[in-house]
Amino acid sequence: MIAMPEFKLNWFSDVMATFLIFLFMYTAITKFIDLNGFETTLSLSPYLKKTSSFLAWCIPICEVLISILLFIPSYRKVGLLFGTILMGIFALYIGFIISVSKGLPCTCGGVIEKMSWLQHLIFNIGIFSLSLMAWKLKQTSNKNIIAITRGKPNTCIK
Secondary structure (H helix, E strand, O other): OOOOOHHHHHHHHHHHHHHHHHHHHHHHHHHHHOHHHHHHHHHOOOOOHHHHHHHHHHHHHHHHHHHHHHHOHHHHHHHHHHHHHHHHHHHHHHHHHHHHOOOOOOOOOHHHHHOOHHHHHHHHHHHHHHHHHHHHHHHHHHHHHHHHHOOOOOOOOO
């Protein structure tokens, strides 16, 4: 079996990590800029009302921390995992909101809040799927590299 170089295996993961850094930092900054408005919007949801103060701080802080993990190459796999989980949670919440509520405002901030709920759900499912693929590729590439380095030392020398 021919092993591919690490940079080819990680290319998609690195591009996706970069995209997630921009996405999470953009949404976190827009939430921090109008933290009171973000908290107020969260409190309009009957499902988030009791935790709106906590979530108003927690969500953008998590987005920034995940961005930092994604930025540092040795923590990128963990960052992709947490980014995937966060996008999955967002997609599940939006799916839930679409199925039980009408007319609730979006809490995302920036241009993303201009999307309809259905567009937002499709966007989040797409980002979740791509993030999951990037995380799986990152796992696979690390396993291949470990397998190569644990092989017999003379196998690649002619």
